Amino acid sequence: MSEQTLTTRNHDRNRAGMTYVYPVVSRRAGGVSVGVNLNPNNACNWRCIYCQVPDLARGGPPPIDLRLLEAELRRMLTDIVQGDFMARNVPAEMRRLNDVALSGNGEPTSAVEFAEVVSLIGRVLAEFGLLGKIKLVLITNGSLVHKPHVQEGLRRMQALGGEVWFKLDRATREGIRQINNAELEPERVYANLKTAAGLCPTWLQTCLFTLDGEPPAEAELAAYLDLLARAKAEGVPLHGVLLYGLARPSTQPEAGRLGRLPKAWLGAFADRIRQRCGLTVKTSP
Incomplete structure (x- = not known):
């Protein structure tokens, strides 16, 4: 594996030399996150203008090689838990294994094998004695939550103590089109959010810039x-909001138009969320 020190600004999915599994230092996690990339072809059903994935294309993933994914995950966890991966690759202050995250170079729930992958990860975590000790996280744009295979995967995640990070960057049709290049009605987004939160502990993740x-x-x-206020009033069991700014450069055509917001601005908006909606908010400027 690579001997280059991991940083929060470099989430290169190829650095471990694997097809599906990669390590990152996550500022939101506060430690090492083992990523599972179900979109190795760099294809996604959205095109967010802040996306750092190079050569991003529209579409879904190829068939997932479950045996290869399992072997890679086992190899990575062996190096982290039993080897010297942390000493070789991770700054001293970040040397803790926080989670396994279904994320990567596209929308992970677009893989028809999504539920099988969740079960596979659960088995491997159990083998290493990590089940219940580290998180299993799904980082998703939430657009496919209405599909049966996604809901089955969320049920399996809930049984494993997992959680969902559901993307909500904007809440108007025009805003979703501008930021995510997706044609979605806010009512569909809300319905999917409500479904996700009912099946598995769910946080909103919101990128502002x-x-x-x-x-x-x-x-x-x-x-x-x-x-958010509607969700609170209707009893949608949201765990809170992960509010974050730009950390890594976009590779999209709009990259030059994007900039970081001041820490104070994000903090002030976090206070508005807390006061209006009574939700926990974590900020990562």
Whole structure:
């Protein structure tokens, strides 16, 4: 494996030399996250303008080689848990294994094998004595939660003590189109969020940044707060909000138009969420 020190600004999926499994130092996790990339062809059903995936294409993943994925995950965990991976690759202050995350170079739930992958990860974690000690996380845009194979995967995640990080960058049709290049009605997003939260512990993950030097419009922020307030009023069991800014450079055509928001701006918006919706908010500027 690579001897280059991992950083929060480099999430290169190829550095471990594997097809599906890669390690990252995650600022939101506060340690090492073992990523499982079910989209090795760099294909996604969305195209977020802040996405760091190179050569991103529209589409879904090829068939998943479950045996290879299991072998790679076992090899990675052996190196981390029983070997000297941490000493070789991770800054001293980040040398803790936090989670296994279904994430990668596209939407992981677009893999028809998604539920099987969840079960596979559970088996391997149990082998290493890690089940219940580290998290199993799904990082998703939530757009396919209405599909039966995704819901089955979420049920299996819940049984393993997993959690969902559900992307919600904007809450208007126009905002979703602009930031995520997806054609979705906010009602569909809300319905999928409600379903996800009912099946597995769910956090919202929201990326905020400047576009052409301007922060998100107040109308967009108000629509976002309205959606969260509705979820709270209707008893949707959200665990909270992961509010974060840009950490790694975008590889999309809009990259030059994007900028980081001040820490104070994110903190102020986090306070608005807490005051309006009564939710836990964690910020990562």
